[in-house]
Amino acid sequence: MTLAAWQQDFRTWLTDASKEAAFRVGADAMRGLSVYQNNYRGQLIECLEDSFPRVRMLLGDEAFLHAAITHVNHHPPHAWTLDAYADGFGDTLNVLFPHNPDVHELAWIEHALTEAFVAHDAEPLPLDALGSVDWDAARLRFAPSFRHRIATTNADSIWTALSGNAERPESEMLPEPGGLIVWRRQFVSCLKRADAAEYEALLHLQENASFATLCGLLVGRLGEADGVAKAGALLAEWLGSELIVGVDGV
Structure with a gap:
């Protein structure tokens, strides 16, 4: 042998x-x-x-x-x-607990937070560099640690309670599906549940990084004034939280 x-x-x-x-x-x-x-x-x-x-x-x-x-x-x-x-x-849990989406989403959260922690580093974009951006041509770049999946339950609230030794809420379905977002800011892995509008915007940016087309998407959903305002508010939040770390053309 x-x-x-x-x-x-x-x-x-x-x-x-x-x-x-x-x-x-x-x-x-x-x-x-x-x-x-x-x-x-x-x-x-x-x-x-x-x-x-x-x-x-x-x-x-x-x-x-x-x-x-x-x-x-x-x-x-x-x-x-x-x-x-x-x-x-997570795939094994999906097979064993097919009717428990809270278990699936909680497992995803735990694994995604771990993955985000060891993802490649990225320097945050200096906010004073944004004044020279041509927003009609700007393309946004996510942090390398960015992870996402659809959210149908309150698994994020369960994770928060279990992490802080607080009373765990009962598992429940959300009135409207949204998204679970994970990324790393500096040395801390972050978790957020996005509502349906923000999650749709993030999915759109992942497919098409153009800020102008994102504005067009939101204007089509919310009207011109509210759509542009929503796009600006989301961009400010994503930059401030270091979910977006680059704007091509800066």
Whole structure:
């Protein structure tokens, strides 16, 4: 047996508990292999517990452990770093809890905040540079840490309560879907629930970075005066919060 084949059998034993692979590695080593497998599985479960502490609080220890074991059974590590193992856990939760969108959205929040924290840095745009902008041609650039998804529940309020050891609100559907937005400002990962109008504006900018077309979108929705005013207010908020970190042409 070559070293590569031995390593492949050892990996197969860890991930699938294959008796055939264990026999090829060495039948006399079965007891020792069991120790390795227990450590392997325990470390992966601990990784998920560390990555999703508030999901664990929401579900309870027993339900979370069942979800973690299910994930470990079907999804071996896929990257060189264990930090990446949390990437697909939300998909497992979607399968196990198909009628609990609050669980899905809370898991997304936790993972997105972690991703935002390690995203590339970006210097905020000096506000005094905005006076020379040709806004008819300006194109806006998001912070590299920007993440988003649709919001249908009050998962952000649940996250806030669980993070501050406050009384958790009951899970509920929103009257109107909006968006969950995550980004990093300096050294702090930020979370915000955007209303439907702001989320639509953000999605539009992601597809077409033009500020002029954003104004056109909002004017079409709100009328000329209110649309232009809304575009200006959103731009000021995004620049101030460092969600927007660049305006091409400055």
